[in-house]
Amino acid sequence: MVQAWLNSPPRRIDHRAAEAARLRQAQLTKPPGALGELERIAIRLAGLQGRERPQAGNAWISVFAGDHGVAAEGVSAFPQAVTAEMIKNFARGGAAISVLARHLAASMEIIDLGTAGGLDGVPGVRHAALGRGTANLAREPAMSDEQLAGALLEGRAAALRALGRGAEVFIGGEMGIGNTTAAAALACALLNDTPANLAGPGTGLDAEGVAHKRAVVERALSLHADHLREPREALRRLGGFEIAALAGAYVACAQEGLPVLVDGFIATAAALAAERLCPGAAEYFFLAHASAEPGHARLVQAFKMRPLLALELRLGEGSGAAVALPLLRLACALHGGMATFAEAAVSARL
Amino acid sequence: MVQAWLNSPPRRIDHRAAEAARLRQAQLTKPPGALGELERIAIRLAGLQGRERPQAGNAWISVFAGDHGVAAEGVSAFPQAVTAEMIKNFARGGAAISVLARHLAASMEIIDLGTAGGLDGVPGVRHAALGRGTANLAREPAMSDEQLAGALLEGRAAALRALGRGAEVFIGGEMGIGNTTAAAALACALLNDTPANLAGPGTGLDAEGVAHKRAVVERALSLHADHLREPREALRRLGGFEIAALAGAYVACAQEGLPVLVDGFIATAAALAAERLCPGAAEYFFLAHASAEPGHARLVQAFKMRPLLALELRLGEGSGAAVALPLLRLACALHGGMATFAEAAVSARL
Numbered sequence: 001m002v003q004a005w006l007n008s009p010p011r012r013i014d015h016r017a018a019e020a021a022r023l024r025q026a027q028l029t030k031p032p033g034a035l036g037e038l039e040r041i042a043i044r045l046a047g048l049q050g051r052e053r054p055q056a057g058n059a060w061i062s063v064f065a066g067d068h069g070v071a072a073e074g075v076s077a078f079p080q081a082v083t084a085e086m087i088k089n090f091a092r093g094g095a096a097i098s099v100l101a102r103h104l105a106a107s108m109e110i111i112d113l114g115t116a117g118g119l120d121g122v123p124g125v126r127h128a129a130l131g132r133g134t135a136n137l138a139r140e141p142a143m144s145d146e147q148l149a150g151a152l153l154e155g156r157a158a159a160l161r162a163l164g165r166g167a168e169v170f171i172g173g174e175m176g177i178g179n180t181t182a183a184a185a186l187a188c189a190l191l192n193d194t195p196a197n198l199a200g201p202g203t204g205l206d207a208e209g210v211a212h213k214r215a216v217v218e219r220a221l222s223l224h225a226d227h228l229r230e231p232r233e234a235l236r237r238l239g240g241f242e243i244a245a246l247a248g249a250y251v252a253c254a255q256e257g258l259p260v261l262v263d264g265f266i267a268t269a270a271a272l273a274a275e276r277l278c279p280g281a282a283e284y285f286f287l288a289h290a291s292a293e294p295g296h297a298r299l300v301q302a303f304k305m306r307p308l309l310a311l312e313l314r315l316g317e318g319s320g321a322a323v324a325l326p327l328l329r330l331a332c333a334l335h336g337g338m339a340t341f342a343e344a345a346v347s348a349r350l
Numbered sequence: 351m352v353q354a355w356l357n358s359p360p361r362r363i364d365h366r367a368a369e370a371a372r373l374r375q376a377q378l379t380k381p382p383g384a385l386g387e388l389e390r391i392a393i394r395l396a397g398l399q400g401r402e403r404p405q406a407g408n409a410w411i412s413v414f415a416g417d418h419g420v421a422a423e424g425v426s427a428f429p430q431a432v433t434a435e436m437i438k439n440f441a442r443g444g445a446a447i448s449v450l451a452r453h454l455a456a457s458m459e460i461i462d463l464g465t466a467g468g469l470d471g472v473p474g475v476r477h478a479a480l481g482r483g484t485a486n487l488a489r490e491p492a493m494s495d496e497q498l499a500g501a502l503l504e505g506r507a508a509a510l511r512a513l514g515r516g517a518e519v520f521i522g523g524e525m526g527i528g529n530t531t532a533a534a535a536l537a538c539a540l541l542n543d544t545p546a547n548l549a550g551p552g553t554g555l556d557a558e559g560v561a562h563k564r565a566v567v568e569r570a571l572s573l574h575a576d577h578l579r580e581p582r583e584a585l586r587r588l589g590g591f592e593i594a595a596l597a598g599a600y601v602a603c604a605q606e607g608l609p610v611l612v613d614g615f616i617a618t619a620a621a622l623a624a625e626r627l628c629p630g631a632a633e634y635f636f637l638a639h640a641s642a643e644p645g646h647a648r649l650v651q652a653f654k655m656r657p658l659l660a661l662e663l664r665l666g667e668g669s670g671a672a673v674a675l676p677l678l679r680l681a682c683a684l685h686g687g688m689a690t691f692a693e694a695a696v697s698a699r700l
Contacts, residue, residue, distance in 0.1 A: 029439055030446055031427065031553035036642055036662030038673070077381065077699050085696040089379055094689025096380055103683040203381040204699065292386055310660065311677070312386030323388070326676035327661070333453040339444025346435040349427050349554065 003149055005156065010280040011257035018047030027340040037308065041328055042335035048259045048284055049168065053336040056328035059106040060162035061171040061318055062249060063090055063097055066113035066241030067133030068178030069142065075181040075213045077204040083177050084115045091124035096315055097173050100322035107165060111154060113241035128154050134240050137185060138220045141237040148236040148244055155248025163256055169328060170253045170260045172267060173318020174242040180293065183269040185217045185238040187299055189228040190272050198295035231276035246270035247277060254281035261321040264291035264313060268299040288324035289313055353499055355506065360630040361607035368397030377690040387658065391678055392685035398609045398634055399518065403686040406678035409456040410512035411521040411668055412599060413440055413447055416463035416591030417483030418528030419492065425531040425563045427554040433527045434465045441474035446665055447523050450672035457515060461504060463591035478504050484590050487535060488570045491587040498586040498594055505598025513606055519678060520603045520610045522617060523668025524592040530643065533619040535567045535588040537649055539578040540622050548645035581626035596620035597627060604631035611671040614641035614663060618649040638674035639663055
């Protein structure tokens with residue numbers, strides 16, 4: 001299925017705005033460079049948003065959920081029913097990402113892309129129903145072409161809703177029992193790496209469970225080996241609804257010029273898929289945190305960026321990205337709100 | 351000068367509240383441990399605040415400023431007049447810490463402990479006037495006994511004001527041209543380490559400047575060598591008004607049970623002095639960030655803690671501690687606001 005929108009390039013960076021921001025930073029009442037990463041964040045955001053004084057107050061969180069056929073292989077520490085149960089928990093406000101969204105005054109929506117049991121009419125949830133979870137990627141492609149196209153489009157639609165509401169930062173979250181297995185398989189394909197480096201404990205497997213999970217990923221990579229060179233096909237065969245939706249959202253954000261805070265292991269795998277689908281998209285990404293999931297470090301290496309936080313988080317849902325949001329906000333507040341040496345009549349360097 | 355208050359021990363940790371918080375964490379709808387450092391923050395804060403569900407909404411920032419006689423040795427990239435100029439910048443809201451306090455809705459006060467030129471009646475500033483800056487620590491003790499006692503008491507008074515306003519977290523900031531030299535000298539004394547490991551570029555010295563600064567610290571350590579075993583005397587001879595005030599504030603916070611977010615190089619040197627003056631005080635400290643000032647890592651090693659952030663900040667003023675404040679707030683929000691597995695009817699692990 002041809003999806004013309006995927007072929008649009010990322011919006012061009014506004015290097016003039018970034019340069020204006022850099023000049024402003026040099027005039028603020030502090031030793032040059034003393035705000036470290038916060039200065040770089042402000043300057044990058046200026047280029048992405050096309051204004052000397054960027055903003056990150058209006059933040060949007062889309063949480064994508066879906067089930068995974070590969071759960072049948074016994075790759076998770078939690079039963080598959082948890083995906084649907086957590087969708088309801090998101091909607092009722094009891095999940096980590098719900099609490100964070102509330103505390104951060106960020107808009108949040110939940111998109112159910114298809115659970116094993118089927119869900120309908122959960123208040124506060126958008127039901128997209130691409131299928132009763134994906135197929136088992138260890139035995140067949142996870143998605144049909146139509147399902148992949150649908151998931152990518154659901155992601156794009158979320159990014160467009162965020163833009164429509166004036167969002168200045170986009171956060172994508174995910175939930176789906178079994179999705180670290182799918183993300184590990186996809187990452188192996190995109191990085192040409194091995195399950196030993198990318199499949200880890202996820203929600204809490206023991207050593208035996210991790211070994212089994214790696215064997216399942218190994219099997220999947222063998223099965224699909226002849227079809228993994230093309231990123232879209234790798235995503236279709238090894239990904240999942242929510243992983244594809246995240247990739248679609250990230251591509252659309254880059255095309256529309258909306259900066260993205262990328263969460264942990266699964267989100268970073270999706271971000272890498274987005275960069276492969278739409279080269280240059282990663283210019284719009286900030287890696288929010290270094291996940292405790294061991295394979296995350298390999299994914300991070302594929303980007304020329306250092307994650308902003310390292311708090312040993314491994315929850316997903318977009319929670320690590322939400323926790324990093326205050327850094328972007330404070331970087332913007334400092335950049336826009338500090339006095340210059342001239343304004344404050346403070347002496348510059350000797 | 352005897353200061354009886356310094357001899358009171360830190361308030362006892364409420365291990366029951368910490369244990370209740372630990373049990374609560376295990377029931378929240380997430381894989382055990384998935385919120386990493388944020389879980390540990392909430393559990394620690396519970397023990398320090400004596401309640402199962404701690405809070406960090408009400409935050410207090412005291413910025414202590416003072417001049418340093420050692421500036422006469424040419425150890426800073428900025429002229430000494432900047433201390434007084436920045437005090438005015440703090441008060442007018444143009445400095446980094448002013449912007450951060452505003453954005454974070456934290457209470458902030460500025461305490462002028464004595465500048466070289468003398469300041470009086472700056473609106474929004476408390477003037478303590480312990481002297482026109484300290485004496486040159488490379489030639490004589492930086493402070494008289496009375497000045498040290500006064501600075502420690504000013505710090506304690508700030509902590510008590512914070513408590514009086516219901517603060518749940520205390521942040522101390524500092525400003526003083528030359529104070530990385532004083533902090534490095536003090537750190538050398540407290541850690542029995544060398545200037546090569548603790549004196550660095552500060553606000554931006556070049557290699558030659560750093561070498562000169564190290565020689566100045568070396569000279570000071572030789573001069574005072576016979577009087578550095580006792581921490582109070584080391585602080586008097588090598589510290590500064592704002593460093594001593596921070597130490598006094600930190601001790602009082604620990605005695606009164608108020609958790610502290612410790613900023614970067616200078617604040618951590620003061621925190622180490624506080625721990626030496628009042629053993630156990632460090633139980634109340636969170637190290638906010640790993641500073642870009644190279645010597646900070648040595649100071650951090652003296653505490654059994656990992657800094658929460660690593661953003662290459664090196665501004666001081668309490669700015670790094672303020673940037674870390676949202677982590678404490680989000681940790682508390684998650685801890686108090688997430689649903690338990692039972693409340694959300696979510697299945698636990700297989």
